């Protein structure tokens with residue numbers, strides 16, 4: 594349990610009777626502060642904000658590994674707020690375990706597919722999330738993954754290290770270049786725009802995108818043309834998936850998409866593994882329907898090391914690290930803390946998810 598003298602001063606300011614010298618008084622004072630459970634050891638900036646606020650008493654699962662579900666269900670009991678990460682399923686079972694005091698869920702993620710939005714809405718629980726602060730980091734990683742996959746960098750370093758590098762050869766380890774290419778974006782949002790902005794200097798010829806409806810204000814920023822789902826599949830040399838995982842986008846990248854894609858195309862996914870049918874992707878990669886895939890996200894996570902996708906040279910798999918820069922993770926932690934505190938004060942959150 595983290596307590597603080599700042600909390601004490603704040604209580605005294607708001608008129609709660611406490612004696613600064615008495616431990617019992619301090620304990621009594623703390624017990625009137627909203628109770629928060631933090632489900633993971635989150636980066637320092639967020640913790641500092643919670644501590645210095647003096648606005649909450651919080652307990653944290655002090656580990657970089659997920660809290661076991663049983664422990665989580667016990668710890669949330671009676672909480673007013675929960676600060677979680679994307680590995681915690683926030684569903685009816687958890688909300689029931691927390692009980693009627695729960696007012697705020699603040700997730701340290703832009704993705705919200707781990708939250709049962711309907712349940713949260715029904716119970717009038719506010720939800721905070723962390724868009725924008727991770728856009729640069731995710732876009733950078735997406736570009737890195739795209740180049741790594743298209744120019745076969747993992748295969749190349751392996752060959753260099755293991756004696757496969759016999760001599761310079763004219764066709765050996767050839768890949769695909771961005772110059773004069775068409776880049777497709779599946780689900781145009783802030784991250785898709787940021788990826789396109791970074792790819793433009795590589796002399797991409799054309800950006801196209803598909804979404805439920807055209808998004809002209811975003812598309813204008815990167816001169817992207819709105820096309821149908823089928824056209825984005827047919828025309829793209831590089832297809833970057835940037836949509837949120839929702840019931841509508843579940844497994845949307847399947848046989849239907851891969852069979853329409855060009856044989857020399859590269860598929861990149863830094864959104865959520867659930868948008869891809871992995872059996873169909875394996876089929877497309879192993880039969881040469883598409884040239885390669887770069888995945889930062891899979892189903893499940895971690896992907897078991899004996900998964901067939903790991904056997905393919907033309908599939909680059911990263912362990913969900915798109916937002917993993919020190920700056921971004923701290924910014925996400927700080928925003929999650931500020932969302933939580935604002936929600937508990939009954940004020941608009943800096944980044945509230947509209948339910």
Ligand SMILES: O=C(O)[C@H](O)CO
Nearest residue numbers: 701702703704915916
């Ligand atoms: O949803 C998110 O925030 C990202 O997937 C984390 O990198």
